[in-house]
Amino acid sequence: MVLLDKKIFAGGMAMIVAGIAIASLMSEAPAGESGMTEEEIIDLMIAEDESQAYQMLSGILAGVGFLLVLISFGVRRKKGSVQKTEKPAK
Numbered sequence: 001m002v003l004l005d006k007k008i009f010a011g012g013m014a015m016i017v018a019g020i021a022i023a024s025l026m027s028e029a030p031a032g033e034s035g036m037t038e039e040e041i042i043d044l045m046i047a048e049d050e051s052q053a054y055q056m057l058s059g060i061l062a063g064v065g066f067l068l069v070l071i072s073f074g075v076r077r078k079k080g081s082v083q084k085t086e087k088p089a090k
Contacts, residue, residue, distance in 0.1 A: 009072035015065025023058035026051060 030047035032040075 003074050005072045005075040008068055008075060012065045012068030012070075012072060015061050015068065017065075019058045019060070019062030019065060021058075022054055022061065026054040026058070 029051050030044055032044045036044070
Protein backbone atom coordinates (compact mmCIF):
# COMPACT_ATOMS: atom_id res chain seq x y z
CA MET A 1 0.00 0.00 0.00
CA VAL A 2 1.39 3.35 -1.05
CA LEU A 3 1.03 6.25 1.32
CA LEU A 4 -0.31 9.19 -0.65
CA ASP A 5 -1.71 12.55 0.35
CA LYS A 6 -4.39 13.05 -2.29
CA LYS A 7 -4.75 16.82 -1.83
CA ILE A 8 -1.06 17.53 -2.37
CA PHE A 9 -0.96 15.06 -5.27
CA ALA A 10 -3.96 16.69 -6.97
CA GLY A 11 -2.49 20.16 -6.49
CA GLY A 12 0.83 19.04 -7.96
CA MET A 13 -0.85 17.43 -10.96
CA ALA A 14 -2.92 20.58 -11.55
CA MET A 15 0.26 22.68 -11.53
CA ILE A 16 1.97 20.32 -13.97
CA VAL A 17 -1.02 20.46 -16.32
CA ALA A 18 -1.16 24.27 -16.08
CA GLY A 19 2.56 24.53 -16.84
CA ILE A 20 2.30 22.26 -19.85
CA ALA A 21 -0.79 24.11 -21.10
CA ILE A 22 0.94 27.50 -20.87
CA ALA A 23 4.02 26.11 -22.59
CA SER A 24 2.01 24.65 -25.46
CA LEU A 25 -0.14 27.76 -25.95
CA MET A 26 2.77 30.19 -25.87
CA SER A 27 5.35 28.06 -27.70
CA GLU A 28 5.38 30.17 -30.86
CA ALA A 29 8.02 32.89 -30.60
CA PRO A 30 7.40 36.18 -32.39
CA ALA A 31 9.40 36.67 -35.57
CA GLY A 32 10.67 39.85 -37.13
CA GLU A 33 11.23 40.75 -40.75
CA SER A 34 13.55 43.05 -42.62
CA GLY A 35 12.61 46.67 -43.11
CA MET A 36 10.75 47.08 -39.82
CA THR A 37 10.19 50.54 -38.38
CA GLU A 38 11.42 51.57 -34.91
CA GLU A 39 7.93 51.12 -33.49
CA GLU A 40 7.61 47.62 -34.93
CA ILE A 41 11.03 46.68 -33.54
CA ILE A 42 10.02 47.88 -30.06
CA ASP A 43 6.75 45.91 -30.29
CA LEU A 44 8.71 42.83 -31.37
CA MET A 45 11.11 43.18 -28.43
CA ILE A 46 8.17 43.49 -26.02
CA ALA A 47 6.53 40.41 -27.56
CA GLU A 48 9.79 38.45 -27.20
CA ASP A 49 10.06 39.44 -23.53
CA GLU A 50 6.47 38.34 -22.89
CA SER A 51 7.12 35.02 -24.64
CA GLN A 52 10.21 34.43 -22.52
CA ALA A 53 8.29 35.29 -19.34
CA TYR A 54 5.53 32.79 -20.20
CA GLN A 55 8.14 30.11 -20.86
CA MET A 56 9.73 30.77 -17.47
CA LEU A 57 6.33 30.73 -15.75
CA SER A 58 5.39 27.42 -17.35
CA GLY A 59 8.72 25.89 -16.33
CA ILE A 60 8.34 27.06 -12.74
CA LEU A 61 4.75 25.78 -12.54
CA ALA A 62 5.65 22.37 -13.93
CA GLY A 63 8.73 22.10 -11.68
CA VAL A 64 6.93 23.02 -8.47
CA GLY A 65 4.05 20.73 -9.44
CA PHE A 66 6.48 17.86 -9.94
CA LEU A 67 8.01 18.50 -6.53
CA LEU A 68 4.55 18.48 -4.94
CA VAL A 69 3.76 15.16 -6.59
CA LEU A 70 6.99 13.70 -5.23
CA ILE A 71 6.32 15.11 -1.77
CA SER A 72 2.79 13.69 -1.76
CA PHE A 73 4.19 10.16 -1.65
CA GLY A 74 4.92 9.18 1.92
CA VAL A 75 3.59 12.32 3.59
CA ARG A 76 0.81 10.63 5.51
CA ARG A 77 1.74 8.28 8.33
CA LYS A 78 0.11 4.93 8.91
CA LYS A 79 -2.59 4.96 11.55
CA GLY A 80 -1.27 3.80 14.89
CA SER A 81 2.38 3.88 13.85
CA VAL A 82 3.21 6.56 16.41
CA GLN A 83 1.58 6.42 19.80
CA LYS A 84 1.11 9.64 21.71
CA THR A 85 2.08 9.55 25.35
CA GLU A 86 1.47 12.31 27.82
CA LYS A 87 3.93 13.06 30.55
CA PRO A 88 2.43 13.83 33.94
CA ALA A 89 2.70 17.47 34.96
CA LYS A 90 5.09 18.14 37.85
